[in-house]
Amino acid sequence: MELLGLYNYFVFAVLLMVGLYCILARTNIIKSLIGLTIFQGAVFLLYISMDKIDGGTGPIILEGAPADTIYANPLPQVLILTAIVVGISTTALGLAVAVRIREAYGTIEEDEIQEMDREQ
Amino acid sequence: MDLALDIISAILLAAGTFFVFAGGVGVMRMPDFYTRMHAASLTDTGGAALIIAGLLLQGGLTLAPVKLLAIFLFLFLTSPTASYALVNAALLSGLKPRARNETGAPLPEGEALQPVTRLGKRGTNTPQDNTGKAAAKQPAAKKAAAKKPAEKKPAANKKAAKKS
């Protein structure tokens, strides 16, 4: 049970590993960018796992709710809300660069690009 | 009264869950893409309708039933449309339905290289039947689907000819 309570964090660790491996091992630019989204997604999971309280509910205080209602922690949610938007911004920029690279080099494989640059 | 409502909605929910689950099994077990699509699209709409009906009976806050109805409408409209779009795209890309002729031998152009399952062995389906099933809900789909590949290739060829 103790370990089950930490399951979220283990998954976070695994996702980070998968993401990082995908970024570093794959030479394909778009694949690396997908890896980057996994990598960032893992961090979202870390933060959101912190906000849960047993028996709690979303931090929206409705009128008429019983006074002893437990609310989840709003702060990590706010942080991740902003982090998600950072993520999509980075991805969009990366994709735009990938499209331009493809137009300039005719490929999106890093090793092939490197070879072309060496010839230059 | 409340109890009766609860029981009805429980039955609806259970039935809906069963439909949904059956769809899931269908998607796993069916032999090729078109049959899988058939399983998915039918139960998507049916199961969703039952589950949402079950939830509707529970009422809740004032706005909740309205939202539920909206969700239902959305699913009801978009789910079949999405299925249509997908089948159309598959046909356009040249994915042939896996099918068998009257004698039970596989048609040569079958593309889905799945191990033969029990459903596949029945062997009475003709290609037309197979597509018809998937697109049965939208007659137009069938028409469009049947028309597209025929007119696509010439168009592409014409272009190729013009440029070269």
Added chain:
Amino acid sequence: MTLHDQLPALLVVVPLVTAPIAYLLRAHGLPWAAAVAANVTAFIIACALAATVYGGETIIYEMGGWPAPYGIVLHIDALSALMAMLVTGASAAALIFGAKSLADEVGEEIAPSFFAAWILCTAGLTGMVITGDAFNIFVFMEISSLSTYILVSAGPDRRALVATYRYIVMGTIGATLYLIGVGFLYMATGSLNTVDIAARIGDVTEVRLLLVAAGFITVGLALKAAIFPLHSWMPNAYTFAPNVVTVFIAAASAKVSLYVLIRIDYAIFYKNIPNHELQLALLLVPMGILALFAGSMLAIYEKNLKRLLAYSSVAQVGYIALGISMASVSGLTAAIVHMFNHGLIKGGMFMAVACLALRYRSVNIANLAGAGRAMPWTMAAFVIGGLGLIGVPLTPGFISKWYLVLGALEKGGLGAVLVAAILLSSLLAVIYVWKVVEVAYFKEPRANAVPVEREAPLVMLIPTWIVVLAGLWIAIDSSMPVTMATLGAETLLGAR
């Protein structure tokens, strides 16, 4: 509240507000003018703030009027004011310097977004420098890095795109690692405000969380600062960016990550993790020494002048890392002063390179033969900068190396090794600077090369020489940066 009370916020807000306006300005030259106006204003504000905190006090500005652990506060002391001056100054100088060169390199069509990105880059860097909130640093780090990607990608060569892509990937990994570190810190302390974290961190019993948080933050920022084994994105980004952009990012961008590294490590972890000095030293000393030698060696064998200087930056960041690892007032002072001085030196040198590139249309060292005669003023500026890199007395580089050696000598036995490494790498610097000087002054231009007769235009020469002279002035009267750095170092180490 008076205007003076609002200055901390204005330092960031002025550029932020100018950026969308610059983006909407379509007329020729206007975006550039808006960028110059915003950056000069920010520089003036930074100077005013520096004057206020020169005596050692700290300004706290509550964003939105919410008090410290709940809202975000800006936190300005001598150290952050010094860095803010460096960033805004470098940005303004590079922009003014680049009036002609940028019009040349950056197309009319992308000018609005280019200059808006430039303004936001300044805003992001200053925001990182003055904020007192760990998560807010991440947000402004992203502002500065995303805008730097745009600036780099505007480079004329197609290789600029690949460099940008690598920079995006590495920069995002770095920022994400930092974010994980902050997450663990938050998990352990429940707070995001740096002062509050420092106050609460003593009670934390989960040492592992803190250790790993420290590790992630350090590695993430080291990646952003291009400390040696993590520097792979940097040489190409510097080389293929437009020349003026290189001036700016070489002078300011990496330094800010180092500053954040110092700030967080010393303000939060140093006092509360047992043996943190040792951990820092174990991580940073090998990295620093490797950086010194690897950077210098790579620079010696490099044929492209811009990449040569980029590798030299790798080596110079090594000095700063060594200074940080010493955990003593003189070591930290050396690190901070060197950040400032290296900003000046490298800024000046890259400006000279931009002048050369404008006339020679190439930054390959072999093509620059005869530059010493054709462009005497530019090459003189370059040589003075080069002497600064080596650390010759009467150049700014000497001051920081002097403090670094002092700090190393305090350490006893290990210190002697460090001193030897510093001296040896200075010798290597002599080699790579000489390599350029030799070609520029003593080689005849190739027969088939287009002869260059003209000196760089005055609009470029004057800012270059202002920067060079500012460096020389600092070398002679180094009281301003040294006082502020010492103050900063003492505050950081203070309450041990």
Added chain:
Amino acid sequence: MMTIVFSLFLLTMLVLVAVAILRTENLFTAVMLSGIFSLLMAANFFVLDAADVALTEAVIGAGISTVLFLGALALTSEKDRSPPVGSWVPLISASALGAVIIYAVMQAPRLGDPNAVVHNHVAPWYLEKTPELIDVPNVVTAVLASFRGYDTLGEVFVVFIACMGVMSLLGRVRPRKDSIKLTEYEERSRNLRHHLIPRIVGKMLVPFIVLFGLYVQFHGDFGPGGGFQAGGLIAAGIILYSLLEGDWRGRELVPEWFTSLMVAMGALLYAGVGVVCMLKGGHFLNYSVLFEDPIKGQHIGILLVELGVGLTVTGVMITVFHAFARRGVR
């Protein structure tokens, strides 16, 4: 208990999908799976009581991000030709990363532990003071727009920069496809006009999506929602229109100058509210000084600020989508 059961399911699937993304060599498959990944992530956020984040992740992560990836794929290539075995560096660094994290999280508080430090410092203050100081039911909105409004301001500028970046990268060479008469087939490949059913159903939905977006925008004080989510939804509506009718018609509907203006104006509106607060003698972004009654000031401030966020995010998402779509058939 139930949370743990749901989490077990969802998280295990998450890992499966992530590994599958890593292994597949077809980029289209990878993009589809990353769509599932985002949906799973969002469902998981919802189970963990983070409704606002779940909405954002669904709209931005699963929706817009997938559309952008597809747009980029159409312009690049579908095949990942990475060599199957690379160097050891990635494997070692990834395993080191995982080992370090697992070492650390063994000391983390378990999921939902009410005694965890995070629940006993700062956060209770927000929950307690929000009704009193700001008086909006959604605490997330209060923290986002007011207590940590400076962060959100930074965030708006991050998306603003992304928009500028994509425009400066993809807008530079103007493809002249719009002016040249497209061949029939080329033109058809850029819209779905000949698909009668999707077209009619889709066009019917567009106004409802935009309406729903507006609802999310202005209902954000009371329920999950706010500028980011609404911006994503409204943009999704416009994107749907562009998909159906062709991107050039989408650009006729919301021209580029208009989206640029939206982007800049949204950012300016946010920063401008802050500046007005300064002019009125308060700190930057201190909405309480906007009116006599501080609570009313906060309400108006949050409304305006969220509007700024919504404007910018909508504009950015539309611009970025159109930038990819316009690059066109090559």
Added chain:
Amino acid sequence: MMMEWVYFGACVGILVTMTLAVVRGLIGPTIFDRVLAVNMFGTKTVLFLAVVSYLSGRPDFLDLALAYALINFIGVLAVLLFFQSREVRRAAEAEKEAGK
């Protein structure tokens, strides 16, 4: 109390179906199967969210389910358009081949 168990059962049923959809997405074999899996997965997520919001007693969170339904549809249409443009690219490539 009874209703909660019903909801819980429904949730688990839907979750299992989601797992099946994911497995179909993982094994393919054609790309259309994967798109089908994504679409089906999206619909199931909508239902899951709807039931969970009743289970947790917060029906005001139904907004999410609505948003999911919308996004899902847009995703499928984007895929359809993508397939079309791919056909054009293939035609162009074939043309290039022929040109050689």
